[in-house]
Every structure is written in C-alpha cells, then in structure tokens.
Amino acid sequence: xxxxxxxxxxxxxxxLHFWRSAEKTFISQSSLSRQIQxxxxxxxxxxxxxxxxxxxxxxxxxxxxxKYAVLIEELDQYHRHAKKLTKVxxxxxx
Amino acid sequence: xxxxxxxxxxxxxxxLHFWRSAEKTFISQSSLSRQIQxxxxxxxxxxxxxxxxxxxxxxxxxxxxxKYAVLIEELDQYHRHAKKLTKVxxxxxx
DNA sequence: TAAAAATACTCCATAGGTATTTTAT
DNA sequence: ATAAAATACCTATGGAGTATTTTTA
Numbered sequence: 001x002x003x004x005x006x007x008x009x010x011x012x013x014x015x016l017h018f019w020r021s022a023e024k025t026f027i028s029q030s031s032l033s034r035q036i037q038x039x040x041x042x043x044x045x046x047x048x049x050x051x052x053x054x055x056x057x058x059x060x061x062x063x064x065x066x067k068y069a070v071l072i073e074e075l076d077q078y079h080r081h082a083k084k085l086t087k088v089x090x091x092x093x094x
Numbered sequence: 095x096x097x098x099x100x101x102x103x104x105x106x107x108x109x110l111h112f113w114r115s116a117e118k119t120f121i122s123q124s125s126l127s128r129q130i131q132x133x134x135x136x137x138x139x140x141x142x143x144x145x146x147x148x149x150x151x152x153x154x155x156x157x158x159x160x161k162y163a164v165l166i167e168e169l170d171q172y173h174r175h176a177k178k179l180t181k182v183x184x185x186x187x188x
Numbered sequence: 189t190a191a192a193a194a195t196a197c198t199c200c201a202t203a204g205g206t207a208t209t210t211t212a213t
Numbered sequence: 214a215t216a217a218a219a220t221a222c223c224t225a226t227g228g229a230g231t232a233t234t235t236t237t238a
Contacts, residue, residue, distance in 0.1 A: 002095065002097070019217065030207090030218090030219080030220080031205070033218060044180075045180045050219090053216080058179075059182065060180045075165065078158060078161045082154040085139075085152075086140060086152070088153065112194095113191090121230090123192080124193090124229080124231080127194060128229090129228080144192095144194090147192070148192095149193085
C-alpha cells in the first residue's frame, strides 16, 4: 500500500469518474482502475460501487476519504518540517 | 513511498541496528538498508547517521519517528473500522 | 580479525502504457 | 453508437535475495 494509491483514491473519491480522475492523476484510466482495485483488495474493503455508468463511494469509502484526507495533509506537513530540521542539522554538523 | 517503508523505518528507529531490525522486519539486512536509503532519498531527508559502527537518529529522524508512530496507529484503526462498515454494507445491500 | 552497513548482481513482482472488451444508455 | 469501466498483454522499474566489499573498533 502506497501513499500514491491513497492520493489516487482521494482524487477519484472527489471526482467519482475514472477518466477525469486519470487526467488529474497523470496516469491512464486503466492504471487508475487497477490501482484502486489493488487498494481495495489489500484493504479487504470495497471503496466504490461501480454500476458501469456510475461510480459512487461505499460507506467505508466515505469514511476513509475523510480520514485519509486529514492524514495525507498531516504527512505533508511533517515532511516539510523534517526538511527544515535537516537544514538546521546540516548547518550545525557539516 | 509505502506504508511498509514507514514500518521498516519505525522498527529501525527503535532498534538502531540493521541486523536486528532485518530479523524483525523479515527481510534481509541488505533490503532493509536499501529501503531506508530509498525512503531518505524520496523525502530528501537524512533519517539516520551511520558511522559504520553506530546507527542513530538525526533530529529529523527523531521527529518523524514520533509522528509516523501515531499515524500508522491511526491508519490501522481506520482500516479496522472500514472493515466493520463493509460488513454492515454487505449485510444491507447484498 | 570481527562486526556491521553498503553495494553488485540477479530474479521476480508489479506499476504503467496501449489496445481491446464489456456493458449500459 | 457512445461513454465509461475493466481486462489482456507488454515493458520497465524496483523490491527482495545472496554474495561481496568496505570500514572501523
């Protein structure tokens, strides 16, 4: 399970449309489809209902959308902060 | 960047020893070494100082150790909860 | 010399692409 | 017929292993 897959999921969860989401993720519709399937399989959780014409979030999908959004935001903050610490560290010791 | 890499990092951050950590992660010392390098490279942040005889956390490493530990714990909770929702969902609609 | 991390080399799994198929409108 | 998701097939990248090298106590 990758951070990238979670980001793909978040985009699809907002767009609810594979083609449009594929454009936003800069991968093909086919790759996106398989990444989402692979995420669902690894979680053992169905995230979307696809009835060939429509994509919508399941209850679990809605839940994870909210949680993942916060989590990814925090992750990015932490990484930015860690980068700052690295600079301080390099100034001090190298 | 994968969840697995973060888990590897957390184990090494506790053990501060590649060989012992490799045993706990169930991969080889060599793979672990490369996974950590790859994580550091992707983050653009040095997480450990290795002076050939010792492994210790940098300031950024210490910071991320704390943050990642919480985050991985939350992630597991969310996944357990999502699984429960899936069961309710299946009972209702299938 | 021994202990410990990094690197070289190989193999296999998987991410991604294009093309095609399936299905509902 | 069109739109949209899934699947088949192929290639390239990267994760994992074993063996080896490097480095320092």
